[in-house]
Amino acid sequence: MHLTLLVPGLLPEWSARLAPPPRAPALRRLLARGRWEAGTEPLDAELFRRFGWQGGSEPPVAAVSAAADGLDACTGWWLRADPVHLHADLHGVTLHPLDAAPPTPEEAEALASAFDRTYADEGLHLLTPAAGRWYLRLEAPVELSTTPLDAASGRDIHRLLPRGRDAAVWNGRMTEVQMLFYGEAVNIARESRHLPIVSGLWLWGGGAWPQRGLRAPAAGVYAAAPVARGLARAAGLALNPLPRGFDDWQRAAAGERSALVVLDALQPAAAAGDAGAWEAAVGALERDWFAPLTAALRRRTLRALTLASCGAGTLELRAGELWRFWRRAPAASRFAG
Structure with missing residues (x-):
């Protein structure tokens, strides 16, 4: 299973100045061990790109x-x-x-x-x-x-x-x-x-409504975000509700080879610069998603992870790379172990 997570608001610019940083050891490890590619689109544009839209400069x-x-x-x-x-x-x-x-x-x-x-x-x-x-x-x-x-x-x-x-x-x-x-x-x-x-x-x-040209970005799409729901409909793809956490998602996605999950709980606080609400949301994602996800990579029940921050870069991580302790991506310093 290859899991793609879109997590807008994960790395707002101001979070680099938080002292102390929020405690999220599993997320910190994922960010440290993965391979980073600079530059990602905001959530809506990233969703249109992953659904294969090529209609012009501004997506509908x-x-x-x-x-x-x-x-x-x-x-x-x-x-x-x-x-x-x-x-x-x-x-x-x-x-x-x-x-x-x-x-x-x-x-x-x-x-x-x-x-x-x-x-x-x-x-x-x-x-x-x-x-x-x-x-x-x-x-x-x-x-x-x-x-x-x-x-x-x-x-x-x-x-x-x-x-x-x-x-x-x-x-x-x-x-x-x-x-x-x-x-x-x-x-x-x-x-x-x-x-x-x-x-x-x-x-x-x-x-206008995209009449053609969209494709499914994965075997399963799980999201509450309205643009993700609308794009799934336009692509003729069944949309699954967003599970409460990784374990619920893994049960729902049994048998799928790939999945796209949109976790947008951080976005409002990140946009508003509300550090308290953002840190609380980070803690919830750490508990419900990043910690069990890391355990699944360690057990190799999850083969690969793509994590797009929708603004600050994209991480690629395969199950066998969690042990590469010499990797120290700068983004990991935003979170405490």
């Missing part, structure tokens, strides 16, 4: 995740229009996702109604099937080059706004939406409860 994240969220995404041209909080100060306007305090279904419905009243004459309707993933479905493509939400998180949006032939129109709409949402009753209520208001929408991930 919106259409694929919309399908995973229960929308009929097989026709039309889709944009993610995710709710965000924008903080303005003397240095610019910083974008913050609303992962910690997402809009409730009632708040989403109220803001979507306000949007629809304003833009219905232009044929635009805001779809809000999931707390942090909102969508626009267009009849025709638009020419926009956009920045994924994760890449914009915590940064000044000035240089990250959509670019391209249609950018002026859509950036104008984004500014209008900020003014529209600011005075809505749901935002006034959120502010009174000391919650970040829904300042606006972040547009990204535009494209």
